[in-house]
Amino acid sequence: MVSSVHPGGSRHAASVGSRARVSARPFQLSTTTARVLTPRAPPRAPHVAIFRGDLARLPLRAASFDLTVCHYVLEHVGDLEPCCDELARVTRPGGTLYLSVPRAAAFDDRLYRFAGYFAKYALLKLKKRLEHQQRFDEDQVLRRFESRGFELEAMARVPAGFSWMNDPRTQPLQGAFTDALAWLHRATGVALAKDANFVLTFRNTGLPGARRAPVVRRVTHVCRRSGEHALVDPPRPWPTRWTCPWCGETNPFGRPR
Numbered sequence: 001m002v003s004s005v006h007p008g009g010s011r012h013a014a015s016v017g018s019r020a021r022v023s024a025r026p027f028q029l030s031t032t033t034a035r036v037l038t039p040r041a042p043p044r045a046p047h048v049a050i051f052r053g054d055l056a057r058l059p060l061r062a063a064s065f066d067l068t069v070c071h072y073v074l075e076h077v078g079d080l081e082p083c084c085d086e087l088a089r090v091t092r093p094g095g096t097l098y099l100s101v102p103r104a105a106a107f108d109d110r111l112y113r114f115a116g117y118f119a120k121y122a123l124l125k126l127k128k129r130l131e132h133q134q135r136f137d138e139d140q141v142l143r144r145f146e147s148r149g150f151e152l153e154a155m156a157r158v159p160a161g162f163s164w165m166n167d168p169r170t171q172p173l174q175g176a177f178t179d180a181l182a183w184l185h186r187a188t189g190v191a192l193a194k195d196a197n198f199v200l201t202f203r204n205t206g207l208p209g210a211r212r213a214p215v216v217r218r219v220t221h222v223c224r225r226s227g228e229h230a231l232v233d234p235p236r237p238w239p240t241r242w243t244c245p246w247c248g249e250t251n252p253f254g255r256p257r
Contacts, residue, residue, distance in 0.1 A: 056082035063092040071100050072197075075109075075132045088148040088204070097150060097202040100158075104135030108160035108196040115170070141198060146209055150202035154215040158229060159257060160196035161222025178224050178252055185254025186238070193222075194257065199229075220257040225249035232256075 053059055056079055068091045077083050091097050102109040113132050120128045142152060162181075165174035185191050199219075219229045223244035232242045233256055242253045 055086060058086045058090055060090050062089050063095075064090050066092060066095045067098065068095065069098045071098070072102070074099070074101050075134045075136065078133050080134050084144055084148065088145070088150065091204045093204055093206050095204045096153075097145070097204065098200075099141070099145070099202065100197060100199045101134075101136045101141060102132070102197050103157075103195060104137060106160065106194075106196040107192040108162065109135075112164060136198065138198060141200065142211070145202050146211055149204060149206045149208050149210075151205045151207070151210040151212065152214045153201045153203050154217055155198065155200045156217035156219045156229075157195040158197040158199050158219045159191075159222055160193040161224050161227055161251075162193075163222065163224055163227035166225065174224060182240075182252030182254040186240075189255065191254065191257065221251065221253075223247060223249050224251055 055073065055077060068087055070087055074080060074083060087097060087099075102112070104110075109132065113130070116128070116130045116132065119125050120130060146152070162174060162178055165171060165177065181192055185193075199217075200214075218231060221230045221232045221242060222228070223230065223246065226244060226247040226249065228244060228246040230242070230245060232253065234242075234253075238255060239253050241250050243250055
């Protein structure tokens with residue numbers, strides 16, 4: 001059984017499937033699955049149920065899932081601890097938790113939060129909800145789930161792709177902005193997109209405080225259109241563009257990471 005949680009306003013959606021084949025390697029899971037949260041009914045698939053619920057009070061039995069996926073959700077919740085408790089509760093002993101969160105100190109997360117504050121207060125959209133309610137660093141994330149009986153198995157420090165700028169309000173700026181960041185990286189070596197997110201897989205051991213050296217996955221670039229992860233490591237002379245193997249989008253290239 002697989003449980004997948006995606007952001008959706010003040011509440012969150014969960015999709016539940018049986019006999020699903022899902023890779024737990026950090027760089028192979030899509031960031032575009034939140035598109036199911038449209039006013040239209042999501043497409044149906046065999047053995048899959050999609051519903052909306054409160055992540056802090058999931059209407060699911062304990063130890064229900066072999067794999068629980070929480071993909072860029074926890075930064076959006078107001079009350080973090082109950083949500084972490086629920087992720088631990090529904091993942092069976094020996095099961096896997098896939099988790100992705102932004103790194104609060106990264107340029108990408110700071111820019112995203114600045115854009116939210118600017119829209120709310122400078123543009124007087126006072127009813128706007130600030131999306132990133134939580135801030136994370138690596139040790140904080142590890143301690144939070146290790147204390148709930150999870151052991152880190154694999155992780156990746158993922159650069160920013162700025163795919164959140166696909167929003168119609170910021171999409172016209174995305175191309176020039178990401179091109180400028182790539183130029184800065186190429187010209188000076190300053191990589192503002194570096195280490196923007198943590199993508200982690202944990203095993204539910206039931207033993208609080210367990211820690212071992214994880215497998216470190218390498219992700220060098222993220223597509224600005226799809227948000228998909230890629231390994232781009234070309235020989236010299238370095239190209240100025242790279243093509244996403246998932247969607248075919250052409251992205252700017254600075255230096256190898």
